[in-house]
Amino acid sequence: MMASSDKAPDSMPVGDGSVPPGKPMTIGHQVVDKTAQMLQTLKPIKQMSQHVCTFAVYGHDMSRQIETHHYITRLNQDFLQCAVYDSDEPTARLIGVEYIVSDRILDTLPPDEQKLWHSHDHEVTSGMWMNPGVPEMNQRTELENMAHTYGKFWCTWQVDRGDKLPLGAPALMMSPQMVNMSVIKPELVRERDRKFKISTDEARKSRVNFPVSKPGNARVADYWMHTGKSFAVDIEQVEMKELGGQKIPSI
Secondary structure (H helix, E strand, C coil): CCEECCCCCCCCCCCCCCCCCCCCCCHHHHHHHHHHHHHCCCHHHHCEEEEEEEEEEECCEEEEEEEEEEEEEEEECCEEEEEEECCCCCCCCEEEEEEEEEHHHHCCCCHHHHCCCEECHHHHHCCCCECCCCCHHHHHHHHHHHCCEEEEEEECCCHHHCCCCCCCCCEEEECCCCCHHHCCCHHHHHHHHHHHCCCHHHHHHHCCCCCCCCCCCCCCCCHHHHHCCCCCCEECCCCCCCECCECCCCC
């Protein structure tokens, strides 16, 4: 076994204390980046249409809760994809990716796949799911739709435990719920509200009449709530598949 998402790294990279470790940008690097930015289309990035600030908990350790910033691209009415950062600052670190599907799509997935997904209904109706800077009334229809979606969120950089780089295996994340350790710590919510000048309490009151998600056919998302168990990813060494009958030589 090489690494597991529920085990902290044995050592951190040697550096000057910066996160991630590395030398400051030179003028030359800045010129290269600005030139490429002007000349290239960057089409996938320009399709990002929403910034959502919410919270997530580690599936293997729900005492660890983090504020997350989702930059969302909508591919169609039933599927969204999100680049997830640890802040909305220019220096934000890309800490993972979340895929979001409608309940209609989730119901087409086999049970073993559904176990990896979490619901969004409580996350939305509790006011945890917020679009900073967008008036509540302007996003009401979108929020009602989002309450009926499900997400699969892989965290690839566990910055909350002090990782200076993306280390080890990815961790499967869960959504805020109203039970057990998935209730988000009040101090995290207060700090988020203060920073963005928003009110989770007011959002919760305005969303109290949102239609509840209809139960699916043997739906097993939020698996930990049904069983008290979650998942951790282990990385292990395996034999590579042979290519065209030729075996990869061992070193």
